[in-house]
Amino acid sequence: MHPIFEKGGKLGWLHSTADAFDTFLAVPGNVTRKGAHVRDAVDLKRIIILALIAVIPAALFGMWNVGYQHGLAVGDPRINLLGNWWFGFLHVLPIYVVAYAVGLLIEFGTAQIRNEEVNEGFLMTGFLIPLILPVTTPLWMVGLATAFSVIFCKEIFGGTGMNIWNPALVARAFLFFSYPNQMSGSQCWIALRKGETMLDASTGATPLALDGAAQYGTSWWDLFLGTVPGSVGETSVLCILLGAFLLVWTGVGSWKIMAGSVAGALLVGWLGHIGGVTDIPAWMQLLYGGFAFGTVFMATDPVTSCQTECGKWLYGLLIGMLCITVRLFNPGYAEGMMLAILFANTMAPLMDHCVVSVHLSRKNKKLKTA
């Protein structure tokens, strides 16, 4: 680092910022001072960048889908790989710019105030926020939601690693409750150029909101590929599976949480199906809406999920079951994933507490008999 940024230097007050750029460029030459003399080569930057790479397929596909849905809406159903992607990219890019600019500004600012190193956590949050919003979300809302979530969900708790709820989901929840008109319905999912109007025949609503997708001609294959309207990154189950594979392979995301969530969704979906609540078979529930995206990228956030192995199963199950329960019994708001995860985030410490208490009481009994 340039000495001007060192403590006591002219720009010493920018120490955290300079350090952030410095450590971004190179692993610093810091050596261990206490404890273990050698350390593992892994750091949080590495873990977070990996999680981010896992989301990239879904993000790229989401951009393409924005263009494709636009084509469908204006009566041009051709599949133009690059053209559609470029259209989507131009519409999603501003959301990214705003989310990152606002979030990183606050992150750097708070790190500066606290005189700490800048945390990498927002790299991931900022990457997720645009992917879980409708593409037509006004930019000022994106900025407002990002600021709200970073400040009130993360920084006031002490920064990355201390938060209770997933910041990206809090941003979405903030918008959902503050500006419901822009967050649901059949208009928000399709980006249009100025002056364009949607064909009457096309419906811009997500398959989930329509319920009983078959009658609208949405096949499971379309849902799996993701060529349906929805939040930018959530539609393609295929791309999300690619990400899931990377997360599980590297161990960054817990397979137990993912499996628990899928099991919970299948269970409630099956009960609903045989109970006559819905016509949708249980396995189809896994393809709808934000379930896959939430299960793979949101529920597995290590900060806000359960700490214990047993707790992870419970946590996953709770998310899956709650999500489908909301879908089946709440016609007004069909997308249950966001609130299911936020609720499970809230309950995670309690679940951990129970798991640990049971474990410890068993251990104490063993100690007494030994």
Next chain:
Amino acid sequence: MSGTIVLKKGLDLPVTGTAERVVCKSIVPRTVAIEPSVFKGLSPRLLVKEGDAVLCGSPVLADKTHPEILVTSPVSGTVKAVVRGEKRKLLAVVVETALRQEAAAFSPDAADAASVRKSLLESGLWLQFVQRPYGVVADPDATPKCIYISTFGTGPLAADSVFCLGNELGAMQAGIDALSKIAPVHIGVQEGAVFAGLAAAGVHCFKGPHPAGNAGVQISHVCPIAKGETVWTLSPEGLAAIGKFFQKGKLDLRRRIAVTGPAAIEPAYVEALPGTPMTELQGFWGASAEGVRIISGDLLSGQTVGAEGYIGFRDNQVTLVREGTEKEYFGWIRPIRWKQFSTDRSYFSWLMPWRRYEMDTNLHGGKRAFLMNDAYYAKFLPMDIYPIFLVKACLAGDIEKMEKFGIYEVLPEDLALCEFADPSKNDLQEIIAGGIDLMRKEMA
């Protein structure tokens, strides 16, 4: 002997610099330092002054609260210096070795518990005991639940105890016999090692990666410590010294010490005394010690002592490792870092388990809050403990929670591997040590 206890959790650190099984040097040090800071819980009172003549085995320091606990000189000679630090804190007593070694004569008596205690206290061998919980000097008035000796080390590049002590089985057996008068003696042995032939109240066979050799880990499997109980542990070297003391009536702390580490030139064993100055080992790091960290102990829990330091009282290993002060451009984002080792699957070293790495002291990242969850760390702790819950209880200073999560069962060294693997680069051992200090203060 009960069946082998197989521990799955843990990690054998793949680092270069294992000591070859030869004794390349037998060191008769010109000076020896007695450093009281090694003995946790001891408040030292000086019994000698500069210029005093001492014999091998004569007392140099005593404890203020338990004056019967003595620290004795491992050599005969004259007290050369009394080194003090800030606030006149006693750092070391340096004894210059006499040409002719004379040992103080003892008449040790292993007839009953009281006489064993008395003999050990007189000779200074009492300080071989580490009392758990907390890892402090053993209380002479207490009777432990058991005395536990792990006869092998699994730490990085650990000295091979069979090579070091294989021909001192007689002394070790004598030690066990004497200590059995105080409390039942349990020993932990590696599968197939000669120590399995020793006769003790319990001989427990262990198999698995580090920290399987840590006494704390073994105790948690064979005689877990509940609140209010104590267990004393000691090193196999300490046991041999106690045995020799009862056999010959002389204090003999000479031991084989492994000089290891990626920065060591031709790593091998030496014969030396605890307190030997590192300068005697200069051949292992060559002309200049610059850029080399000299550690008494192992890479995970050893003390940095530097070229001017001394071999620790309880250590049987010296590790030399390069300081990793070089920057690595875009290190964290490179798909492959061939020279770096990581347990995390975001790198590929787990696919090449045969490789050994020339590790250095680079921290490999910046300090962050805990992000990964408990299970990430629990992979490295083969105990019935949630490591991060315990660490967080220590950070919060919550006595009840610390108790609940197992502060009585661990010493900082047991969590050293968790610290190694921590992507948030927190100093877990220091946190645990802080927790232990708080417990001692609150429970006293």
